[in-house]
Amino acid sequence: MARTHRSTRFRDLLLTAKMHARLAAAVYCGRDAVRDLASLCGGQDRFYETGYIRAAVLSFRDHAHITVCGSNDLHDWVQNLSARQHINVHAGFLNSALQLQKAFSASDLGRFLENRPVIIGGHSAGGAIANLLAECFGPQCVVTFGAPRVFSHQRSVVYASERWEEFRFVMPGDYVPHLPLRSFRKLYGGAKYAHSAGAIELRDDGTVGMERSPWKAVWENIIHGWLTIGGMRQSPQRHSIDRYKQAIFAACEKEQLR
Numbered sequence: 001m002a003r004t005h006r007s008t009r010f011r012d013l014l015l016t017a018k019m020h021a022r023l024a025a026a027v028y029c030g031r032d033a034v035r036d037l038a039s040l041c042g043g044q045d046r047f048y049e050t051g052y053i054r055a056a057v058l059s060f061r062d063h064a065h066i067t068v069c070g071s072n073d074l075h076d077w078v079q080n081l082s083a084r085q086h087i088n089v090h091a092g093f094l095n096s097a098l099q100l101q102k103a104f105s106a107s108d109l110g111r112f113l114e115n116r117p118v119i120i121g122g123h124s125a126g127g128a129i130a131n132l133l134a135e136c137f138g139p140q141c142v143v144t145f146g147a148p149r150v151f152s153h154q155r156s157v158v159y160a161s162e163r164w165e166e167f168r169f170v171m172p173g174d175y176v177p178h179l180p181l182r183s184f185r186k187l188y189g190g191a192k193y194a195h196s197a198g199a200i201e202l203r204d205d206g207t208v209g210m211e212r213s214p215w216k217a218v219w220e221n222i223i224h225g226w227l228t229i230g231g232m233r234q235s236p237q238r239h240s241i242d243r244y245k246q247a248i249f250a251a252c253e254k255e256q257l258r
Helices: 002-029 032-040 074-080 091-107 108-113 125-137 151-159 182-188 213-225 227-241 241-254
Strands: 046-051 053-059 064-069 118-125 141-143 165-168 198-204 206-210
Touching: 002 032, 002 064, 002 118, 002 141, 002 165, 002 206, 002 241, 032 053, 046 108, 053 091, 053 108, 053 125, 064 125, 091 125, 118 125, 118 213, 125 141, 165 213, 198 241, 227 241
Parallel strands: 064 118, 118 141, 141 165, 165 198
Antiparallel strands: 046 053, 053 064, 198 206
């Protein structure tokens, strides 16, 4: 019985991750792509863009998805990672979350959601911002793809004890989940950051499991990737939402999910 329950829960997680990956991919493409996805899935949509951050809401009869996406522009990343830091959370991501929260309030998002249960998530910097916004929405769960660190060690422990679950997907060769690098913390005020949940490793063939040891992950995902010409060239592709989306689809196919 326990095995069946675990399998059902795992399958539900994959379906939730699949929807968030589809929505995140649409967000990167723009407002029309989000609207097309909403029409295809039978939901209602909202689209937001503030600074370099984009977000979308996809609302169904009994639940809603909120997905946040950051920029793939290197300048935006440098600006975000070098922001003057806050003691509990990364200030660059916090500022972006506050801007997006204002946009949500201005559009009366609460009324649009009508007390529906919310699942929030995001890709890349959007995943870090989604973690911060979760404290405003009290979601059922948080689902992120390739999200960087956002909390101080102390705050990550507090956040991990919240009533919602967090599912943090990473993929081999994606260096972003290891940012900001602890080795270079003097560049961003000496602060140390941590993840608030263990990683779920997602492979290109759809295999899903727990991430290997942190030291091995650092070696394979950062050092190898950045010290080889091929790794440097492939870094954006290894981090792309399309790669995560394809891997989630492959995982769903393994479980015969549609």
